[in-house]
Amino acid sequence: MSLQKINQTFDQLKNCNAWSLQLLHARDLAEGFVYNAHTVTVTTPGAIAAFMKELGDAYVQPKGRLSDYQTICDYDGSAIGHTLYRLEVSNPLIHKACKDLLHAMSHPDMKGNALDFKANAYVLKGEISLDEKRVPVKLFTIINPFKVLKHTFMWDGDSFHVLPDKYLTMHRYIDVAMIDNMVYMFNMKGEKLFNMERAYRAICQNKLEDVIASGIVSNEDGFRKHAQSGHNPRKFVSFDENRLQKLRDDISFKNKMAEKFGIRQTPEGTFDSSDSDNVNRIVKFLCKKGMIDPANDGPVEVEGAKRWR
Numbered sequence: 001m002s003l004q005k006i007n008q009t010f011d012q013l014k015n016c017n018a019w020s021l022q023l024l025h026a027r028d029l030a031e032g033f034v035y036n037a038h039t040v041t042v043t044t045p046g047a048i049a050a051f052m053k054e055l056g057d058a059y060v061q062p063k064g065r066l067s068d069y070q071t072i073c074d075y076d077g078s079a080i081g082h083t084l085y086r087l088e089v090s091n092p093l094i095h096k097a098c099k100d101l102l103h104a105m106s107h108p109d110m111k112g113n114a115l116d117f118k119a120n121a122y123v124l125k126g127e128i129s130l131d132e133k134r135v136p137v138k139l140f141t142i143i144n145p146f147k148v149l150k151h152t153f154m155w156d157g158d159s160f161h162v163l164p165d166k167y168l169t170m171h172r173y174i175d176v177a178m179i180d181n182m183v184y185m186f187n188m189k190g191e192k193l194f195n196m197e198r199a200y201r202a203i204c205q206n207k208l209e210d211v212i213a214s215g216i217v218s219n220e221d222g223f224r225k226h227a228q229s230g231h232n233p234r235k236f237v238s239f240d241e242n243r244l245q246k247l248r249d250d251i252s253f254k255n256k257m258a259e260k261f262g263i264r265q266t267p268e269g270t271f272d273s274s275d276s277d278n279v280n281r282i283v284k285f286l287c288k289k290g291m292i293d294p295a296n297d298g299p300v301e302v303e304g305a306k307r308w309r
Helices: 003-011 047-060 095-106 189-193 196-214 220-227 232-238 241-249 251-261 276-286
Strands: 020-029 032-040 071-074 083-088 121-130 133-141 146-148 153-155 160-162 166-168 176-179 182-185 290-293 298-301
Touching: 003 047, 003 071, 003 121, 003 176, 020 095, 032 095, 047 121, 176 189, 182 189, 189 196, 196 220, 196 232, 196 241, 196 276, 220 276, 232 276, 241 251, 241 276, 251 276, 276 290
Parallel strands: 071 083
Antiparallel strands: 020 032, 020 121, 083 182, 121 133, 133 176, 146 166, 153 160, 176 182, 290 298
């Protein structure tokens, strides 16, 4: 889906009058990531529909929120500004989390008062018409929607009185949109909603074992230690199998890349993985975060790379 289609989607929000609102509680427990949902009923006629019109307008107006985004890219672990990241719900990074989240939303926990529900997000669900097709839309805002208004008084027609402790507040922005079978992350809060850190750390562990098995690094324990430190694990989302294969099978290519990217080698001809700086260079190269500047033929670090069209 292009930015133009995203714009059309938000423009259509005002034409759906059957939105539902759910509170969400997402948390990481020892046994895994857990979701709970609680459905909220708003009895004021047209209140949700009016809010959805305002929300859509906030995105599609000439200088609206969508104007902040310049491109849509497949999620690759980078965090480039002005980029809207997308993943299919079947993507291994989010598949289980999506399945568990959707199950919780289909089986909400309605015990107790909504004010007692420990919400850290909410979702608005509806259907819109897009290209003559009915498309399900779920819009997530990752924030505690309850607000406490202290020292605030309401006029009741005769006098002012103190407002109750908590109010449910909706915001004219979203963090994640699920449109049909595609997830769009407007910012990195989506990583928190889907517990993606756990997923990309698992990918990192698998891929670094592939690197070790290839025999291109000198110190296995050192590579494991340094490759999993800092921001390195998220880089492995864009791990390039072809680069690893060429390093393993083509000595001339490996030597050339070592020279261009400043990767130190041992006398035995393996990449020295005994210190963090050298391992970081190896990771950047394998995960397409290291490229050659055509202006001076020198190595540069990049957030991400895709084929030139």
